Amino acid sequence: MGSEGYVPLFETKKVKGSVIYKLFAVSIFVGICLIFVYRFSHIPREGEDGRWAWIGLFAAELWFSLFWVCTQALRWNRVYRCTFKDRLSQRYEVEFPRVDIFVCTADPTIEPPMMVINTVLSVLAYDYPTEKLSVYLSDDAGSDITFYALLEASHFAKEWIPYCKKFRVEPRSPEAYFLSISDQNDVNEEAKEFEAIKKLYEDMENRITRAAKRDQLTEEQRSKHKGFSQWDSYSSIRDHDTILQILIDGRDPNARDIEGYPLPTLVYFAREKRPQYPHNFKAGAMNALIRVSGKISNGQIIHNVDCDMYSNNSQSVRNALCFFMDEEKSQEVAFVQFSEGFKNVTKNEIYSSSFRVSIEVEFHGMDGNGGTPYIGSCCFHRRDTLCGRKFDKECTSKWYKENDPESEESSHELEAKSKVLASCTYEENTQWGKETGLKYGTPVEDMITGLSIQCKGWKSVYFNPERKAFIGLVPITLPQILVQHKRWSEGNFLILLSKYNPAWYALGKISLGLQLGYLKWSLWAPSCFATLYYSIIPSLYLLQDISLFPQYSSLWFIPFAYVISAKYSYSLVEFLWSGGTILGWWNEQRIWLYIRISSYLFAFIDAILKTAGFSDEAFAITSKVIDEDVSERYQKEILEFGASSPMFTIITTHALLNFFCFLRVVKKLTMDAADIRYLDRMAMQILLCVVIVLINWPLYQALFFRQDKGKMPSSLTLQSIGFALLACTCFVYLQ
Ligand SMILES: O=c1ccn([C@@H]2O[C@H](COP(=O)(O)OP(=O)(O)O[C@H]3O[C@H](CO)[C@@H](O)[C@H](O)[C@H]3O)[C@@H](O)[C@H]2O)c(=O)[nH]1
Numbered sequence: 001m002g003s004e005g006y007v008p009l010f011e012t013k014k015v016k017g018s019v020i021y022k023l024f025a026v027s028i029f030v031g032i033c034l035i036f037v038y039r040f041s042h043i044p045r046e047g048e049d050g051r052w053a054w055i056g057l058f059a060a061e062l063w064f065s066l067f068w069v070c071t072q073a074l075r076w077n078r079v080y081r082c083t084f085k086d087r088l089s090q091r092y093e094v095e096f097p098r099v100d101i102f103v104c105t106a107d108p109t110i111e112p113p114m115m116v117i118n119t120v121l122s123v124l125a126y127d128y129p130t131e132k133l134s135v136y137l138s139d140d141a142g143s144d145i146t147f148y149a150l151l152e153a154s155h156f157a158k159e160w161i162p163y164c165k166k167f168r169v170e171p172r173s174p175e176a177y178f179l180s181i182s183d184q185n186d187v188n189e190e191a192k193e194f195e196a197i198k199k200l201y202e203d204m205e206n207r208i209t210r211a212a213k214r215d216q217l218t219e220e221q222r223s224k225h226k227g228f229s230q231w232d233s234y235s236s237i238r239d240h241d242t243i244l245q246i247l248i249d250g251r252d253p254n255a256r257d258i259e260g261y262p263l264p265t266l267v268y269f270a271r272e273k274r275p276q277y278p279h280n281f282k283a284g285a286m287n288a289l290i291r292v293s294g295k296i297s298n299g300q301i302i303h304n305v306d307c308d309m310y311s312n313n314s315q316s317v318r319n320a321l322c323f324f325m326d327e328e329k330s331q332e333v334a335f336v337q338f339s340e341g342f343k344n345v346t347k348n349e350i351y352s353s354s355f356r357v358s359i360e361v362e363f364h365g366m367d368g369n370g371g372t373p374y375i376g377s378c379c380f381h382r383r384d385t386l387c388g389r390k391f392d393k394e395c396t397s398k399w400y401k402e403n404d405p406e407s408e409e410s411s412h413e414l415e416a417k418s419k420v421l422a423s424c425t426y427e428e429n430t431q432w433g434k435e436t437g438l439k440y441g442t443p444v445e446d447m448i449t450g451l452s453i454q455c456k457g458w459k460s461v462y463f464n465p466e467r468k469a470f471i472g473l474v475p476i477t478l479p480q481i482l483v484q485h486k487r488w489s490e491g492n493f494l495i496l497l498s499k500y501n502p503a504w505y506a507l508g509k510i511s512l513g514l515q516l517g518y519l520k521w522s523l524w525a526p527s528c529f530a531t532l533y534y535s536i537i538p539s540l541y542l543l544q545d546i547s548l549f550p551q552y553s554s555l556w557f558i559p560f561a562y563v564i565s566a567k568y569s570y571s572l573v574e575f576l577w578s579g580g581t582i583l584g585w586w587n588e589q590r591i592w593l594y595i596r597i598s599s600y601l602f603a604f605i606d607a608i609l610k611t612a613g614f615s616d617e618a619f620a621i622t623s624k625v626i627d628e629d630v631s632e633r634y635q636k637e638i639l640e641f642g643a644s645s646p647m648f649t650i651i652t653t654h655a656l657l658n659f660f661c662f663l664r665v666v667k668k669l670t671m672d673a674a675d676i677r678y679l680d681r682m683a684m685q686i687l688l689c690v691v692i693v694l695i696n697w698p699l700y701q702a703l704f705f706r707q708d709k710g711k712m713p714s715s716l717t718l719q720s721i722g723f724a725l726l727a728c729t730c731f732v733y734l735q
């Protein structure tokens with residue numbers, strides 16, 4: 001075991017009961033094999049009805065099984081972590097490494113500056129030695145309003161940080177904190193200070209929202225800081241010089257809070273952008289940040305968060321360090337991924353956007369297999385591994401020796417030198433975006449970068465504390481959800497098509513379980529075909545009374561019934577165990593159906609076009625601004641459609657087609673007085689169709705019964721009725 005006297009800084013526990021789970025999984029696997037035997041031995045002969053449909057179903061079932069095997073890899077080796085911060089503090093308080101924090105924003109209209117500075121303030125106020133903390137805001141919009149907001153925040157921080165420390169405030173995002181505390185009626189000292197800081201915050205908020213609304217700053221506002229002059233040469237969001245301003249220089253003896261303590265460094269940064277140079281979206285911003293921060297503060301730990309989340313626990317840096325500084329177990333840890341909570345999810349999560357099961361189960365499973373993926377934010381990286389360093393035994397968990405000597409340069413000199421590192425041409429003929437920094441070429445820069453770090457021999461850690469360390473926002477309309485999933489599934493599929501394909505690039509470099517885990521995400525997009533097939537063809541065959549499944553009275557029915565009921569009951573239990581509700585689980589089934597048949601299909605097509613060179617990379621930023629009546633419907637858990645979209649056409653046509661097939665069954669049972677033999681033969685198909693119809697109930701409402709603005713547009717309804725009728729007619733008459 002460990003060296004004498006060694007006491008660990010973190011502990012890893014394996015989940016109990018996995019043997020029972022493994023037996024259960026094996027029983028499902030046996031069921032799946034029996035289904036294959038049935039499919040194979042009962043293929044309709046040449047000339048018989050439904051031969052090709054049968055073969056297609058067989059293929060779809062093979063695909064689902066492959067996918068299922070991948071999901072098992074995420075459940076077999078779950079581990080849970082806990083940290084010992086007091087031990088860390090006792091041993092290393094004075095030897096802590098520097099930490100550079102990156103906050104990314106990209107559009108002030110859909111990412112309001114007030115939200116952005118709340119994120120910034122929450123991380124500025126971490127409980128960590130301030131001289132070792134630097135916060136960088138990367139603004140891909142290069143917006144002077146965001147700069148103005150950050151300038152305001154830098155003043156407010158002087159009051160906010162000491163206030164947080166004095167009253168041990170949690171969370172340290174002012175907005176979240178003030179929301180969590182109702183006005184104090186007491187008249188004691190603490191209440192007075194509370195009112196005072198709240199007033200300061202509200203005044204600042206007024207000034208910023210007014211400026212944002214006008215989309216312009218007054219001359220007086222601009223005259224308050226020399227940094228605004230950098231906008232003189234600004235042409236547009238895609239065409240401007242690097243803008244870089246050290247708003248607080250932590251080394252400056254005058255940079256003090258109102259109590260006289262040093263402040264963390266705070267930097268505003270917008271890299272250079274020119275129309276003729278691709279900017280590689282968030283990955284490009286992160287790489288520029290790595291270089292610029294390397295010049296200014298060079299923290300050995302890089303922590304990044306998106307602007308739509310805030311730190312919910314001031315101890316998070318210390319928690320992360322427990323994983324990096326343990327004398328025996330930290331050597332191979334490249335990054336520590338925290339889980340994220342969401343503040344705007346409703347009870348039954350109509351869009352299932354909080355990733356409950358991934359957060360509570362699957363990432364723990366990846367962790368047990370040697371490394372959770374990097375999910376883009378709420379993460380702490382070692383700087384050197386993010387820059388492409390390979391694992392070797394020499395890597396040390398002792399950080400203090402590596403600290404850089406204090407730079408002698410003035411902040412003005414530092415700014416000038418750093419700007420060069422953020423120019424459009426800097427990365428030409430370098431390894432940035434390939435072997436160094438975050439990888440380019442896919443909108444899921446996080447997944448591909450995490451995978452490649454692990455393939456260089458490193459491990460990662462997943463930390464999912466009871467009180468979530470970060471709280472973010474989920475999208476609240478169906479179009480946003482579908483677009484977000486399109487981006488993710490397309491990105492992951494592009495990885496599959498690239499040289500970083502988890503199946504062979506990672507072969508032998510990471511564990512098989514981890515490979516399967518990554519494959520699961522990469523296979524999202526192509527899953528659209530199996531899902532579309534399985535949810536359309538059996539229903540269409542109802543129109544012709546052709547059976548594609550075993551009879552209810554046959555023994556072959558059992559494996560189907562077992563696999564389906566076992567899989568779905570387990571998924572329900574897992575969902576409830578992760579804190580969800582039954583209705584939430586039902587909603588999840590609907591949303592996954594919609595995502596599979598629309599987002600994944602478009603993602604698949606786009607990824608193929610991109611790989612073939614026919615279209616350019618894109619990153620659709622999710623809007624964080626919310627209309628009031630949209631928000632009201634969201635709170636009531638009503639699906640939000642609104643404008644037409646090709647994705648809706650698919651979803652609606654699919655729902656109506658199944659409805660027409662369902663009508664045919666009703667007719668058969670009532671008017672044609674079908675007998676029990678019909679039910680026996682068609683049981684599975686009828687069940688499948690009925691479930692699809694039931695799950696689409698809210699969609700039918702949006703098509704025919706709702707009057708609000710979020711209903712499905714009428715033109716789209718008519719169009720989809722036409723498509724669905726056409727499909728049914730063609731099927732019946734052309735067969
Ligand atoms: O050109 C760009 C585009 C986006 N962003 C920032 O990237 C972050 C994520 O964008 P968002 O629209 O919120 O996307 P999400 O789908 O919520 O992001 C998830 O998925 C992304 C990968 O697709 C990861 O990078 C994110 O960390 C992860 O939270 C935001 O802070 C943006 O400001 C940039 O900095 N530059």
Ligand SMILES: [Mn+2]
Nearest residue numbers: 306308473622
């Ligand atoms: Mn986001």
